[in-house]
Amino acid sequence: MTRLARLTRGGLPIVAVAIAVSGFAIAAWAVQAPIPAPPDHERQCVSTGDIPASSARKITVKWNRPFPSGQYSVIGSVSDSADGDSIELSHVVAPYAPDMVAAVVSNHDATAAHSGTLCLDASRE
Numbered sequence: 001m002t003r004l005a006r007l008t009r010g011g012l013p014i015v016a017v018a019i020a021v022s023g024f025a026i027a028a029w030a031v032q033a034p035i036p037a038p039p040d041h042e043r044q045c046v047s048t049g050d051i052p053a054s055s056a057r058k059i060t061v062k063w064n065r066p067f068p069s070g071q072y073s074v075i076g077s078v079s080d081s082a083d084g085d086s087i088e089l090s091h092v093v094a095p096y097a098p099d100m101v102a103a104v105v106s107n108h109d110a111t112a113a114h115s116g117t118l119c120l121d122a123s124r125e
Contacts, residue, residue, distance in 0.1 A: 039065040045119040051107040066099035076120040
């Protein structure tokens with residue numbers, strides 16, 4: 001068995017092998033790991049941290065698997081750590097980057113800081 005040159009495709013290695021008998025190739029084949037497909041959907045949840053009374057905070061969410069482009073739809077929600085509804089998702093900041101998106105979370109309580117969890121779902125268009 002003879003190993004041929006080391007090849008790559010899409011940055012991934014291809015192993016090429018040939019079987020030879022008395023100098024004649026009888027069979028040859030190449031094996032490559034599958035190229036990972038870009039994600040169709042990502043969900044990421046992050047802490048908002050403390051948002052001061054009557055304030056808003058821009059929160060950046062980094063995707064675990066980047067999209068091929070910034071062309072995807074985003075929906076989201078936020079839950080208050082306390083049993084209340086003082087903080088809410090105001091809006092998602094456009095344009096989106098392939099590897100991250102930002103959202104603005106507002107605290108409507110005029111007297112106390114609140115924290116919670118921001119969850120964003122993105123789907124490729």
